[in-house]
Amino acid sequence: MRGRAALPVLAAVAFTAGTALTIAVAVRGLSDAQAAAARDVARMAAELWELAGGVDEAARAFLDDRVAIEAVPEGETRSGSGTHAYRTGSLQPAVRITVPPQPRMTPLPPAPTALALLGSLLMSAWAVARRRTPPAPRYPAIVALTATGLLGATAVTTHRWADSELEALSDGHATHALRAVEAALAIGADPERAVRVAGLPWATSAALTRPDQIWTMPRGVARALATVPNPPTASPFTVEASGATYHTGLVIPPTPAATTPSPALHLALLGYEETHAPTVPLAATATAATLLTALILCLLPLSTRPPLLRRTVTAWAFLAPAALLLAVFTFGPLLFSLWISLHEWHLVDPVHPFVGLDKYRNIILDTDWWAALRNTAIFTLHVPLAMAVALALALLTRGSRRAVRLARLALFLPGITSVVAIAVVWKWLLNDGYGPVNRLLESVGLGAVAWLTSPGIALVTLMGISVWMVVGYQMVVFQAGLAAIPRDWYDAARVDGAGAVQRFRHITLPGLRHTLFFVLVTSVIGSFQVFGLVYVMTEGGPLGATDVAVYHIYREAWEFLRFGNAAAMSWILFAVVFAATWLHFRLLERRTVRA
Amino acid sequence: MNPAPRGVTLRGVEKRFGAVTAVAAADLEVRPGELLALVGPSGCGKSTLLRLIAGLEEPSGGEILIGERTVNDVAPGDRNVAMVFQSYALYPHMTVAGNLGFGLRVRGTDRAEIEKRVERTAGILGLDDLLSRRPGQLSGGQQQRVALGRAMVRDPGVFLFDEPLSNLDAGLRLRTRDEIADLHRRLGTTMIFVTHDQTEALSLGQRVAVMDRGRILQVGTPDTIYREPANLFVAAFVGSPPINRLRLSREDDGSLLGGPFRFAPDRALDAATLAVRPEDLAIAPLLPRPDITPAGRQPDFAATVLRIEALGSEQRVHVDGPADATWIVRAQPSLGANPGDRVHVSVAWERSHLFGPDGGRVGSAPRPIQILRDI
Numbered sequence A: 001m002r003g004r005a006a007l008p009v010l011a012a013v014a015f016t017a018g019t020a021l022t023i024a025v026a027v028r029g030l031s032d033a034q035a036a037a038a039r040d041v042a043r044m045a046a047e048l049w050e051l052a053g054g055v056d057e058a059a060r061a062f063l064d065d066r067v068a069i070e071a072v073p074e075g076e077t078r079s080g081s082g083t084h085a086y087r088t089g090s091l092q093p094a095v096r097i098t099v100p101p102q103p104r105m106t107p108l109p110p111a112p113t114a115l116a117l118l119g120s121l122l123m124s125a126w127a128v129a130r131r132r133t134p135p136a137p138r139y140p141a142i143v144a145l146t147a148t149g150l151l152g153a154t155a156v157t158t159h160r161w162a163d164s165e166l167e168a169l170s171d172g173h174a175t176h177a178l179r180a181v182e183a184a185l186a187i188g189a190d191p192e193r194a195v196r197v198a199g200l201p202w203a204t205s206a207a208l209t210r211p212d213q214i215w216t217m218p219r220g221v222a223r224a225l226a227t228v229p230n231p232p233t234a235s236p237f238t239v240e241a242s243g244a245t246y247h248t249g250l251v252i253p254p255t256p257a258a259t260t261p262s263p264a265l266h267l268a269l270l271g272y273e274e275t276h277a278p279t280v281p282l283a284a285t286a287t288a289a290t291l292l293t294a295l296i297l298c299l300l301p302l303s304t305r306p307p308l309l310r311r312t313v314t315a316w317a318f319l320a321p322a323a324l325l326l327a328v329f330t331f332g333p334l335l336f337s338l339w340i341s342l343h344e345w346h347l348v349d350p351v352h353p354f355v356g357l358d359k360y361r362n363i364i365l366d367t368d369w370w371a372a373l374r375n376t377a378i379f380t381l382h383v384p385l386a387m388a389v390a391l392a393l394a395l396l397t398r399g400s401r402r403a404v405r406l407a408r409l410a411l412f413l414p415g416i417t418s419v420v421a422i423a424v425v426w427k428w429l430l431n432d433g434y435g436p437v438n439r440l441l442e443s444v445g446l447g448a449v450a451w452l453t454s455p456g457i458a459l460v461t462l463m464g465i466s467v468w469m470v471v472g473y474q475m476v477v478f479q480a481g482l483a484a485i486p487r488d489w490y491d492a493a494r495v496d497g498a499g500a501v502q503r504f505r506h507i508t509l510p511g512l513r514h515t516l517f518f519v520l521v522t523s524v525i526g527s528f529q530v531f532g533l534v535y536v537m538t539e540g541g542p543l544g545a546t547d548v549a550v551y552h553i554y555r556e557a558w559e560f561l562r563f564g565n566a567a568a569m570s571w572i573l574f575a576v577v578f579a580a581t582w583l584h585f586r587l588l589e590r591r592t593v594r595a
Numbered sequence B: 001m002n003p004a005p006r007g008v009t010l011r012g013v014e015k016r017f018g019a020v021t022a023v024a025a026a027d028l029e030v031r032p033g034e035l036l037a038l039v040g041p042s043g044c045g046k047s048t049l050l051r052l053i054a055g056l057e058e059p060s061g062g063e064i065l066i067g068e069r070t071v072n073d074v075a076p077g078d079r080n081v082a083m084v085f086q087s088y089a090l091y092p093h094m095t096v097a098g099n100l101g102f103g104l105r106v107r108g109t110d111r112a113e114i115e116k117r118v119e120r121t122a123g124i125l126g127l128d129d130l131l132s133r134r135p136g137q138l139s140g141g142q143q144q145r146v147a148l149g150r151a152m153v154r155d156p157g158v159f160l161f162d163e164p165l166s167n168l169d170a171g172l173r174l175r176t177r178d179e180i181a182d183l184h185r186r187l188g189t190t191m192i193f194v195t196h197d198q199t200e201a202l203s204l205g206q207r208v209a210v211m212d213r214g215r216i217l218q219v220g221t222p223d224t225i226y227r228e229p230a231n232l233f234v235a236a237f238v239g240s241p242p243i244n245r246l247r248l249s250r251e252d253d254g255s256l257l258g259g260p261f262r263f264a265p266d267r268a269l270d271a272a273t274l275a276v277r278p279e280d281l282a283i284a285p286l287l288p289r290p291d292i293t294p295a296g297r298q299p300d301f302a303a304t305v306l307r308i309e310a311l312g313s314e315q316r317v318h319v320d321g322p323a324d325a326t327w328i329v330r331a332q333p334s335l336g337a338n339p340g341d342r343v344h345v346s347v348a349w350e351r352s353h354l355f356g357p358d359g360g361r362v363g364s365a366p367r368p369i370q371i372l373r374d375i
Helices: A002-052 A057-066 A110-130 A139-187 A191-197 A219-226 A279-304 A306-341 A358-364 A367-380 A382-396 A402-416 A419-429 A436-443 A458-483 A487-495 A500-511 A513-528 A532-537 A549-558 A563-594 B046-054 B096-105 B111-125 B140-152 B170-187 B198-204 B222-227 B232-237
Strands: A068-071 A083-086 A093-098 A202-204 A237-241 A244-251 A265-270 B008-017 B020-030 B035-039 B061-066 B081-084 B158-162 B190-195 B207-212 B215-220 B244-250 B256-258 B261-263 B271-276 B281-285 B301-310 B315-320 B326-331 B342-347 B353-355 B361-364
Touching: A002 A057, A002 A083, A002 A093, A002 A110, A002 A139, A002 A191, A002 A279, A057 A139, A110 A139, A139 A191, A139 A244, A139 A265, A139 A279, A191 A265, A219 A237, A279 A306, A306 A563, A358 A563, A367 A382, A367 A458, A367 A513, A367 A549, A367 A563, A382 A458, A382 A513, A402 A458, A419 A436, A419 A458, A419 A532, A458 A500, A458 A513, A458 A532, A487 A500, A487 B046, A487 B081, A500 A513, A513 A563, A532 A549, A549 A563, B008 B046, B020 B046, B020 B061, B020 B215, B035 B046, B035 B198, B046 B061, B046 B081, B046 B158, B046 B190, B081 B140, B096 B111, B096 B140, B111 B140, B140 B170, B170 B190, B170 B198, B190 B198, B198 B222, B207 B222, B207 B232, B215 B222, B215 B232, B232 B271, B232 B353, B244 B261, B256 B271, B261 B271, B281 B326, B315 B342
Parallel strands: B035 B190, B035 B207, B081 B158, B158 B190
Antiparallel strands: A068 A093, A083 A093, A202 A265, A237 A244, A244 A265, B008 B020, B008 B061, B207 B215, B244 B256, B244 B271, B256 B261, B271 B353, B281 B342, B301 B315, B301 B342, B315 B326, B353 B361
16 A cells, blocks of 8 residues: 555656756756856956957957956965956966856746646646555556656757757857957957957858868858858858857958958857757756656556565666666667767767768768678678587597597687787788798798788688687587587487487487577677777788778778767667577577477 | 397396496396396496497497397497387477487388388377477376387387386376386387386386396396395395395304304305395284294294384384394284384294305205294
């Protein structure tokens, strides 16, 4: 009975806390953005002050309107709040610049708050009603859907509200930046220096469009800016590029007498709604609250059976640490890579616009990727060969004689040796010029073979080395499988008149079927993930002959810095491995289960 | 189904595993169509002997003949024998039909012929409905019958059973025992049946071979084995409750004395053991005239009842026998004795045995020349 009453209350509490937290996260994010904006203004003011070497006529308009300036007494260093400005050549701050506190924009978002209140009331009413009504199995589903919907709506409206507030902040910031650049130009700074006063606005002008000066400007922004009419119809105005909103403005530098008019500057600032929006914490909070509420509601049908409920809750309590680790370190990175594959993701660009399946389309059209996949598939053909060899070795090295035990150890060693060490040694052994293998071949009158430098041979060489590497491990697994086959089966088969071959076919192979399946699946997966051997020995060469999937992905990410493509490739590889494994299960394991 | 029964002959067969001798110079003659039970405690070499006959082990010495043919160098599959294993050793990935037909299949028998024979065998054993199942889906008893069927289907000259009943529960074991006896009667095939259970051996075997420590100690009909054990081991191993024993030691005058009994052996012995079966003892309440018992026998010694096993059809009375040995007496359920009672016990000397210090039998029906009466 206690569980029956407690669970709805818990759900209501989770819902209320979740919505409140979501809104709180947004409000907190906004006040952070506001503080950042104030800091930005103070920093612009300090730059201007330093540029003018004190309060200058031209700078005064900017400074007086926006900031409070107080002199820092002699001897006092960087203490207290505010931004400090320095006289040229002095380490003693001259003035402290502070931004007068801005009125808080909106204390609470009206629509989300209303939604949250409504939802909390509904949930509480339901929780109270739930004390009396007998349990109905479909009840929680409806409640869960309603709660999820309300939580989602709260999150979405909260985010919208934060976005619009941030947009207003960005507009104000863009105005500040434009005024600061104008002031800097009026002081006499050259356009490049003036632009830097405003922080990092991206500027285009005839003077500033040299590639080395706009390296941080995404190409899309530059293209969008180029389309802005000159002079613009409104200032400041916005452009949309790469899926983000840029607040831009046009500054006409004052023309000193008798000089040619300077070209106008187009400034583009990434808005606060792009750089400071509390999207991730907001989404995380809302998702966590939804999951928690849903989880509690899922337990509700169990509340009619308290022992089961207690067992379930206890079980989950024990599972929670492991589940959390899995979520954070396994599913987290997985989902992150999925996210990367659907967005334009770059190491330095703060904007990651959604690009949908563009990356996947690129990859599907990329013949190099298909070549890498084909190479991987060919490479995987070493698995059945290795398994055949391993099985033969396992049959040969049964027993516990000393020589047999030593042979087993020798065969197993490559399996526990570092791949890199193996690769380095083999690379030396197979070197075209000084490799002992070729030396030996030449000394017995056979020609040298370009083991790793011929496109036709390199992949086969790697397959051979891979067979050598995995055979020991597979052999040990096979031996364990062989040991598990009862002797009686062999005896019965012998009495039944089965010869050695028939015993192998009818007793050994069926007895090893699970072992064979295990080795096949794990080896194929391992083979699809081959990397170290290729990385050390051939680096994908010669002529891409050994460019396998994982190596291709590695290069795409860390050589060409195309993380989106690399992530998308990883997912395609995952799909291929998954399909291959599923096929194995489908074709082999199901049949043998019936067998 | 008319398998030609074959005899099995062992001549001085030996099997050594390193320093361990599992079977030592075994001579055995199994007649065609005979059911021979090979019995002994675990580790006595009986399973090894069976595996030698099957060809699953190579003999270290001696000669094995099946029918008229020496089979030392013949592969198991070509010896015209079939074997039923204790674990049944059914092939788990084959259906019952597949298991039954496997021996025929690997010999390349015609498909229709296999089907015919499998059906016939399944018919005999009542496996018709189970042919498409797999061993994992069968009960222990059903698996046992499939194992039997797999042996039968090839019409072998000799059937070898390696403790086939050990994995069955008690009730099923009795039933299957009857079924095997019945099968033997119907097929008339030579069967060698290994077991560690002497009851099973006596009830099933037409003849019984008792083994211990790699040696065949005695071969004979169950009755012979029971009534005339060739040595002390056989006497002690066969029979339940076990035979009562009394150690006798040599006196200065050459007589043997143990407890109240003094014997005069035919030849000089340092020591000996007197053995009397529980049913060859009679028990009576201690009467005022100790020289007369209701059975009309002379009372041979007086004893105290220690414990009574009331089995319904009979009572097993444990008494403190002569010279502190606990003896068991098989008595009528109507015997009204209680633990602690003093009783008279008389011995049917004509059915008791005397074994020498090496365990060999030195005399039947030894009659004591003197009974020291302390009552």
